[in-house]
Amino acid sequence: MTDPHDSREQLRRLQLVTDAALSKLGVEDMLHELLVRARDLLHADTATVMLLDEESGDLVATAASGLEREVNLGIRVPLGRGFAGTVAASAEPVAIDRVDATTVVSPVLVAEHMASMLGVPMITAGRVIGVLYVGARTPRAFTPADIELLQLIADRIAPATQARLHSLDRATAYALQRSLLPSRPPDIPGLEVAVRYVPGAQVGVGGDWYDVFELPSGGIGVAVGDVAGNGLRAAVVMGRIRSALRAYALETDDPADVLTRLDRKIHRFEPGAMATAIYAVIDPTLATMALSVAGHPPPMLAAPGARTHLLPVRANLPLGTHISRPRHNTEFPLPVGGTLLFYTDGLVERRARPIGEGLHRLAGAVTATGPDELCTSVMATMLDGEPAGDDIALLALRRT
Structure with a gap:
């Protein structure tokens, strides 16, 4: 029988993610707020978005909460390699309980002593555009409810990040073209x-x-x-x-x-x-x-x-x-x-x-x-x- 306390807690978490007020935020603020909520709701120490660079085939650290160093260092992960690369290549959630050079590509995750990680694909129009993952320094097992929640957050983040990139891409290209x-x-x-x-x-x-x-x-x-x-x-x-x-x-x-x-x-x-x-x-x-x-x-x-x-x-x-x-x-x-x-x-x-x-x-x-x-x-x-x-x-x- 389902524990009613667990059901109420899951409902509370879902409401925080689907909060209509988030839609009133600008793209940058909405992205930041969703990453913060992902950390809090999943009791994680970090939440990171890696977007797929289609030209190179690499995932690029683009936004983070709790581990901004990955973004600042421009961490890149080849598609199909390591934890994040496997999530993107398979388009399926992946959880790991050992974080070392055999399971992840990013040396930052090892240096920061991450113990457990959960990642889900970010999908728009039927194609993977990136990966959202959370990491915890304390070993833990992620539940099916955790996976469902993180996927829901990824589904909200995906269009926001695309809008952000489209806006930056358009503005940068327009400025470049006008200068030429x-x-x-x-x-x-x-x-x-x-x-x-x-x-x-x-x-x-x-x-x-x-x-x-x-x-x-x-x-x-x-x-x-x-x-x-x-x-x-x-x-x-x-x-x-x-x-x-x-x-x-x-x-x-x-x-x-x-x-x-x-x-x-x-x-x-x-x-x-x-x-x-x-x-x-x-x-x-x-x-x-x-x-x-x-x-x-x-x-x-x-x-x-x-x-x-x-x-x-x-x-x-x-x-x-x-x-x-x-x-x-x-x-x-x-x-x-x-x-x-x-x-x-x-x-x-x-x-x-x-x-x-x-x-x-x-x-x-x-x-x-x-x-x-x-x-x-x-x-x-x-x-x-x-x-x-x-x-x-x-x-x-x-x-x-």
Whole structure:
């Protein structure tokens, strides 16, 4: 027969974990409060959250109460190894009553004389995102009720930590991306230039970029690109690719050669990354330009007295495809008064609209007007009052 005192105690513990007032706290305060309650309710000395770094496959100490040193030291545990790694790999609770180098990876747990530990997986959307565990310096046996309670706490912590990471990731990526994208294009005699960058409402910041710079030869380099993916990793990769393109552009005025070198760099130092890009070099007289396209939508040209059209470029493979093929340049005249629009695919692609339809709509919106006015009108037409579903980068230039 169930002891009524035990039942009442378990109910009290569950109420403390499911307390609706916790939802009114900010993410950081809620996480801290839940870790403190986990320690108190399970009579433990420490409670720790380790989150899975999907890129490295390691669990990383992210938040703690009672043993903050694990977080401060950046303790990492490979998936499948030791106590925490086993919890994450099996997606099942694990309890141990011996804490030494044979059962745990973290030397801090051994140094702090932990005697018993209980860990449970943190799961969201059907996948393990980390581990919550408690430790006690006094030997003890964890009961099924303890496991149930700790799992309930983990279920509350999981979305809070994801929200925390998403917020940090988004804010950091946005700050990084804004620092890498010039807010004002350089003043170039004979050219008017305008740029726009709009982060996607759904996926947040990502790997879109634009660039305009003067070359040692007197020509002008123009680049627009899009790193596959979104968030902090895409923004970081974008920054490295943009910097590398600038460096290669100083060595040669051949756009295809620059993209070939950039592709080689991505293969070597950015495994798994993929990007589309256009790189163009406008000659010092501004009369012509050569450009090379790596899987990117071609620019659109509007000239006085002519029909707006996509430049008939010779397309090449995206960067990072691991297929080695020669890259090619295409040369075009740049007419006086002509306006050229470079853009990323977020401008023309929608889930419910084929890209061909988006390009047709864009052609109707591009006119031989000032670049700044053009960027504004194009964004208004293409978004039609809706938030951007993907990042959008625009670069418009007109030969005056």
